[in-house]
Amino acid sequence: MEAAGRGRGGGEFPGWHRVISMRQEYAGALRRIGLKAVALIALTSAGSAAIVIGGVALRSGSTRPSPDAVVAAGSPGALVLVDDGSSRHEAASGFAVLEGRVPLHARDRFRVGSITKMFVAVDVLQLVDEHRLRLSDTVERWLPGLVPGGGRITVRELLGHMSGLADYAGDAAFVRRTVAQPRRRWTPRELGLERQLRRRIFTPLGLRDTSFAPWPRLRGRYAHGYAPSEHDGIVGSLATARDRSTVTASWAWAAGAIVSTASDLSRFLGAVLQGGLLPPRLLERMRPAPGTRYGLGLAAFRTPCGTAIGHTGALLGIVSAAWSSPDGRRRVVAMSNSDPLSPSAETAFRRLLDASFCGT
Secondary structure, X not given: OOOOOOOOOOOOOOOOEEOOOOOOOOOOOOOOOOXXXXXXXXXXXXXXXXXXXXXXXXXXXXXXXXXXXXXXXOOOEEEEEEEOOOOEEEEEEEEEEOOOOEEOOOOXXXXXXXXXXXXXXXXXXXXXXXXXXXXXXXXXXXXXXXXXXXXXXXXHHHHOOOOOOOOHHHOHHHHHHHHXXXXXXXXXXXXXXXXXXXXHHHHHHOOOOOEXXXXXXXXXXXXXXXXXXXXXXXXXXXXXOEEOOOOOOOOOHHHOOEEEOXXXXXXXXXXXXXOOOOXXXXXXXXXXXXXXXXXXXXXXXXXXXXXXXXXXXXXXXXXXXXXXOOOXXXXXXXXXXXXXXXXXXXXXXXXXXXXXXXXX
16 A cells, blocks of 8 residues: 655545555554544554546446446456436346355445545544544644654644555555454554444434444345455456455554445435535535545546546455545445456446446
């Protein structure tokens, strides 16, 4: 994962590529939760476990967006939801679980990866609105002595991925430990983030299928994530893919540990962009400024029909994206349960997103 340095606006977002140099799911952040800065410290890792999607030329004569092409290109399963306020289209293809050939349903839960960052950004900005935090506050003010250079890192920089903090998920020794200890609970000093997310976002919006779930072995139906082998850019077959569903996401914490559904993500993104969670002045802070690619929690994506805003994620064998028109009225959520995707599956997933967003 590429660390976001100061002034870089949260990394590069020009096209379909990963912000991380390691394409596996090792990304996210260990979060240390303080008393009033419970969501603030959830931002202290500036890396992003996200894939970033840009515009591509679309074939003419497309019909309703279908995830079939993603599965045909080698992914175990894929789903998509398109909601424009007056109508909704949901579709799924392939398998949620390869063992037993369990079909994927459009309303199955899945790990959303870095889409989690949108939720945390809303949480932090609500604290700002309540005058419990300021965007100009430093990490040092709330957690003295904990983060090197914390006196020079502000809440605004954490939210905008401009803190300059090194990305520990790119440290080879740390990666080896996560592989050797897949069920280890990487626990912050003090818990509290889950309560904040539930009280401020999940419950008020009625997101019944959304939870902060850093531990392995989720309950009920959900899409398992698969990690095919990769060597010199060549992605291996599903026959040798590792099922990542029993691996802890605690190391990802506030950067990637939320589990949700396409429907819940669409509802959340619509509520954010239509002003249901933040006052206008803070919502504008979330949005990328004209000509930039990342705001305080929302990214901009180029498509053949204009700009979409939202977030993408890649974690533990799941690739996902939640996009919306700037006014929040047309929303698209897509997921594929293979990471890395083969080049052909990656292209199919990109086309699915663009076609779904543009209505072609």
